[in-house]
Amino acid sequence: MNQKIQKEVSGYANFPNYSIQLDKGGCRVQLIGNDIPLYTAFEQGGFSTLLPFNANILQSGEQTVTIKIYPDAGKTTFDDYTNASIKVVYFEDDKNKNSARKIVQEYKIPKEVIDKKLNYFEASIKFKATVPFNFSKQFESAKDLKKRKNIETEVVAAYHKIHSWLAKKDVKSLADFRKETDKKACLAYYLDTEQEIEERFDYTFLFENNSKADPLPKYTMTFYAGGKLVRLERIDNHDEILTVTGKTEDGYEVMSDLSVLLYMPEGSEELKQF
Structure with a gap:
């Protein structure tokens, strides 16, 4: 890649x-x-x-x-x-x-x-x-998620799966899940050195401060792009709900979040990271 x-x-x-x-x-x-x-x-x-x-x-x-x-x-x-x-x-x-x-x-x-x-x-x-x-081809062929009967159940299940990876510090599963997103980012921001690309796909940074997965907060489900994209957002500020929190050597608390935006490609029944 x-x-x-x-x-x-x-x-x-x-x-x-x-x-x-x-x-x-x-x-x-x-x-x-x-x-x-x-x-x-x-x-x-x-x-x-x-x-x-x-x-x-x-x-x-x-x-x-x-x-x-x-x-x-x-x-x-x-x-x-x-x-x-x-x-x-x-x-x-x-x-x-x-x-x-x-x-x-x-x-x-x-x-x-x-x-x-x-x-x-x-x-x-x-x-x-x-x-x-x-990148329009991938987007144009995506399914309209608003039409799926049990879409919230599917979205919540996907988030729980990702949250389990954070809890287990499973950086390989996180990287595999976000692979296509990170590839697009490399192309969009012209990353062309081996170090830049490898850093983009490396999720060990989430756990540098001995960080641990935070409990999932109350959320609201929000659709984007006419229903082709969906994510769970915090009720109070519309932000990401998947976070990890740790402490630096100086004792300062630090929080990092994981960006998730889901879609379902044509011909698939699985929600994937866009």
Whole structure:
């Protein structure tokens, strides 16, 4: 697989990089990229980060970023402290540290929304992207999971299986389960050295601090991509429910999560990691 990834990446004519700059304060934010979960920022106070977006791109063409904005923890409406904005940042050549940086689209929560003291607001921006990869075939042929009679039972069973791997520190099963996802990430972010690729498929990092699997919390089941994708999310912040917690040598508690997003390929009756 390493050789196949290296060969495919080396065949790319260019290496465009698309990222999302998120800035927020006085609110909680959830980002969805092309109807695929991208990031949740439910921390209190100000927060700013640049998020890689290439893995949310299935193919060249029009892309959509949706921002969902909620009042800050402990508040029921937006107020004068509320601010949230996103920018689509384009780097022409990901292999060149001096590559030109360009803002291709941006959005900021309107003042009138804040003045109305709403308790929720959602908006989307669109932009065109050109990438050297295409993952759309796998996605287009996926089954509509909303039509499956016992889908929640199937999803919960899949999560319990993954949780058992975390509890047993079974890094091989975790790596096998996420193999296709990590392969796509290597191609989307142009990983072409043996070390980069091997690190992407290595899940020993989850247990570096003698971490142990946390109990599964209360969850809500959420569909994405018109029902082709599904995952279980924490009720309080829409985040991942599979986590491990450990302590550093200095005694600091650290938590890591495992990203899970399930789909069912055409001709299969098994939920797999997308």
